[in-house]
Amino acid sequence: MHIEVRNLNKNFGDFHAVKDVSFEIEKGHLIGLLGPSGGGKTSILRMLAGLESPSSGDIIFHGKRVNDLPPQERGIGFVFQNYALFKHMTVYDNIAFGLKVKKQSKEQIRERVMYLVELTGLKGFEHRYAHQLSGGQRQRVAFARALAPEPQLLLLDEPFAAIDAKIRTELRTWLKEMIERVGITSIFVTHDQEEAIEVADEIMIISKGKLEQKGSPWDIYKNPETPFVASFIGESTIVDNISQLKGFEDAASRPGTKALIRPEYIEIGKPGEIRLASATLPGKVKHLHFRGSEWMVELLVGDTKLITYRSLEKEVLHPGDDVSVLVHRAYLFNDNDSWIAENTLKVDPMPIHI
C-alpha cells in the first residue's frame, strides 16, 4: 500500500506530541521509525492505525484520505509492544480472530490459520494459551494474528522491546525475512538504532515530534542532515573548540561552529606510525577500555577529549602514552548550517603541488 502523510499534528492537551510531520512510503517497503523514547513515534503509528485521531493533517492510503475511517476499515495489521494477545484464547483462536470477524467459513479459516502457524514456526503450539508461550513465540503469534486478515499495511510498535537480547537478533532477521516473503508494506517503531539499521529499508528519524530525516540507513549515517541525526546515529563526541583540530582551520573562522567526530573518523599511532605526519596532532592516551574485539581509547588533545577504537593486532597502548592523532573528517555545524568537512591537510598535501 502506498502511504502518504501530510502535515500531521497531534496534541495531547498542552503537549505537542507530533509536529507537522509529512512523508511518503513506497509500496512494499519496510520502514523504521527511529528516535528517543517519548519522541512521538508511537503516536504516529497509532494515528496511521486509526487508534488515535490527528489534531490536524491528512493520512492518505492509496490516494484516499482515511482520517475518518475507524481502525476496523483501514486494512491494517498492528503488532503491539506487549503483543496484546487475547489471553483467554488459544494460539489458534488468536490467529483466527480477524477471520471470524469477517465471517469466513470454518474451512477457509482453518486453512489460513494452519498456513500462518506453519509459516511462523508455531506448529504444535496451536492449542496453547499466551501464558504458556515464550516471549519470542508470543511475538510470532501476534505477527501471525495481524497478518491473518491479509492487511495492506503492517504496523509494529517496538516489536522486539520485550524480548531477551540474545533472541532479539535472531527474531529481527526472521521478521525481516518474513516481511519480505509476504511482501507487505511495513512500518515499525524502535528506539534501538542498531535494530533500525539492520532491519529497515528506510529509516525515519523522529525527535521531539519532528521528522528529522528520512533515508536509507547508509544515507543517514553518511549524510546526516541535522546535528540531532548526526549525534543520534553511531557514536560521536562533540568538540566545542575546533581551532585545536589540525586541518579544520577554515571552519574555525566561522563563529559558533562545533564539530561532531565519530570514533571511526580518527586514526591514532605512536609517533611516526602515521604517514601523513604533517596532518597529525600530538595527543595523550587518557584511558583504555577493552571492548571484546578491540580497544576503546580515550584521548586528550589539548583539553579536548576524543574517543576512537584501536585494533587488538596493533601494539598495545598504555594510559599516558604520547600518540599522533589524525582526524580524517568531521561533521561541522553551527546555528544556521551543517556540513561534512574532510581534513584539508590530508586531502591536499602541500609538498606535491610545489
Next chain:
Amino acid sequence: MMRRLWITLTYIVFGLLLIAPLIKIFTGSWAEGWNGFIEGITRPQSLHALMMTGIIVVVVTVLNTVFGIMLAMYLVRAEWIGRRIKRLLNSLVDLPFAVSPVIGGLMIVLMLGPNTIIGTMFEDAGIKIVYALPGMILATLFVTFPLMVREVMPVLQEIGAQQEEAASTLGAYSWYTFWKVTWPSIRWGVIYGVVLTVARSLGEFGAVLVVSGNIMNKTQTATTLVYQDVENFNVVAANGVALVLAAFSVGLLLLMEWAKKRKEVH
C-alpha cells in the same frame, strides 16, 4: 500464655457475634415445632414479603449489572470524557457508601414523594413511585450502585485497552469486541459483583423502610416484615422469615468464596 488468652477471646467474640445469633434464629423458628415454622413463613404477608424481596433482588441485580458495567467501561475507557469529569464521577460512585441508607431513602421521598412536582407528574400519569415498588427498587439501586462498578473497574484497568485495540485493528466492532474480548476477562469480577448486589439488596432495610412505608401485603419486604413481627412480639414468625434470609445469605457466601477463587485465577 497471653497468646492463648487472645485466641480464646477472639473465638468467644466470634461465637457471640456470629454463631450465637444464627443458632438463636434457628431454635427460635423451631420453638413451636415444624408446624410453627411452616405457619410463620406461609402466612400471606410472609409470602408476599418474600415475593417483594425476590422481585427487588432480581430487578436491582439486572439493572445494577448492566449500568454498573457500562459506567465502569466509561470511567476507565472513554476518552471523550474529560479527566476532571471522570474524577468527579468516580468519587460520586462512592456516595452511597458514605451516605446512610435511611438518608438515601429520605432523599428519594423528598424528590419523588407524592407532594413533590416530579411525584405529582408521575402520579398524574398513573405511576406511583414512593410508597410503591418503583421507589423501593430505586432505593435499593441507590444503596447497591457502587458494588458492581467497584468490582469491574480495577479489572478493566488491569487488563488495559490493548486487547480491545487489537480486536479493532482486526476488524471487530465494539459489541463483538465486548463479548469476545472484554467479557471473558471481567466475567468473574461481574459474578462477584452480582453476588454482592444480591446479598445487599436481600438485606436492605433502612432505605426501603423509609421509601415503602412498610404497608403489609403491599410494600412490605422480608426484612421490614421481620422488623414488624418483632415489634408485635411474633417471635416465631420473625425467626422463621429471618432463617429463610439467613439460609440464602449462607448460600451466597459460599458462591462468593467460589467466585473469588475463580477471579484470582483469571
